[in-house]
Amino acid sequence: MSFAFTKMHGLGNDFVIIDFRAEVQGGNSSAPSSLTPRQIAALCDRRTGIGCDQLVTLAAPNSPGADVQVRFFNPDGSEAGACGNASRCVAALLGDSPTLQTQHGLLPTTCLPGGEIRVQMGRPLTAWQDVPLSEPCDTRALPLNAPRATDHVKEGEKLDGAACSMGNPHATLFHVIEDAALLGPMLEKAPLFPERANIGFAEILSPRHMRLRVWERGAGLTPACGSGACAAVVNAVRRGLVERHCRVEMELGSLEIAWNEGTDGQSGTVEMTGPAVKVFSGLFELTDSTPWSGQREPGL
Numbered sequence: 043m044s045f046a047f048t049k050m051h052g053l054g055n056d057f058v059i060i061d062f063r064a065e066v067q068g069g070n071s072s073a074p075s076s077l078t079p080r081q082i083a084a085l086c087d088r089r090t091g092i093g094c095d096q097l098v099t100l101a102a103p104n105s106p107g108a109d110v111q112v113r114f115f116n117p118d119g120s121e122a123g124a125c126g127n128a129s130r131c132v133a134a135l136l137g138d139s140p141t142l143q144t145q146h147g148l149l150p151t152t153c154l155p156g157g158e159i160r161v162q163m164g165r166p167l168t169a170w171q172d173v174p175l176s177e178p179c180d181t182r183a184l185p186l187n188a189p190r191a192t193d194h195v196k197e198g199e200k201l202d203g204a205a206c207s208m209g210n211p212h213a214t215l216f217h218v219i220e221d222a223a224l225l226g227p228m229l230e231k232a233p234l235f236p237e238r239a240n241i242g243f244a245e246i247l248s249p250r251h252m253r254l255r256v257w258e259r260g261a262g263l264t265p266a267c268g269s270g271a272c273a274a275v276v277n278a279v280r281r282g283l284v285e286r287h288c289r290v291e292m293e294l295g296s297l298e299i300a301w302n303e304g305t306d307g308q309s310g311t312v313e314m315t316g317p318a319v320k321v322f323s324g325l326f327e328l329t330d331s332t333p334w335s336g337q338r339e340p341g342l
């Protein structure tokens with residue numbers, strides 16, 4: 043069994059992209075048509091696999107208007123409904139401004155003349171059931187307390203946070219970003235988040251500029267999170283902390299996020315613009331010594 047892959051990154055958030063369309067069209071009879079959660083975890087492993095923050099698969103679309111079907115998987119094998127940085131990478135890889143079919147609907151993209159990619163990330167969902175949260179509440183003021191003490195917060199102290207879904211669940215805490223690695227792992231699995239959550243730590247620098255660090259569900263701390271940047275701007279706008287057009291600075295660079303005004307009581311869509319870089323491509327061949335090659339598990 044073998045398959046071709048491309049390694050890409052968006053602001054250091056890195057991906058292994060497997061185009062199952064190319065494998066099928068190219069007549070690679072030994073290519074898998076899907077991967078099991080354990081195979082995904084093994085491929086994402088940075089020591090014993092290729093290594094990445096998310097594994098991304100491409101397949102033929104089955105929705106009118108879509109150019110390609112895209113699925114996103116975390117290194118723990120779980121599937122995510124959205125991934126902003128990977129969406130830009132897929133658009134850059136395919137070129138011609140493709141429309142992506144994702145769990146969060148069709149996402150139109152634009153390959154801009156300077157090489158950056160713009161993705162229409164869809165409408166944020168702000169009702170507590172849609173995030174989802176486990177109890178009714180105002181999603182602009184989460185009932186969340188610090189699960190442990192840090193240099194910046196006492197154990198049990200109320201945290202200032204808001205939540206929304208960008209196709210995947212995000213909580214944004216308006217709290218120092220230095221606490222991301224300490225509080226993120228416990229908050230990801232807090233009872234308030236029945237499907238776990240990505241936990242963003244946002245420092246507002248001005249009405250058009252914030253710093254963000256995200257502890258990602260199923261992946262841990264990553265240098266950048268595109269859907270997390272969109273969610274942070276949506277949550278900060280809803281709290282009156284920033285304007286609808288805001289630069290989100292992360293470890294290795296920044297994204298421009300614009301949350302359009304809605305019409306007829308409907309929330310507007312979120313637009314994300316930033317870089318996407320192809321690093322290398324390769325062929326992954328499973329041998330008899332590949333630890334997970336002989337397993338029997340249902341494919342996703």
Ligand SMILES: N[C@@H](CCC[C@H](N)C(=O)O)C(=O)O
Binds near residue numbers: 114258260261264268
């Ligand atoms: N890195 C991503 C988000 C990936 C999915 C996330 N970990 C989840 O489980 O929802 C991005 O750039 O948006």
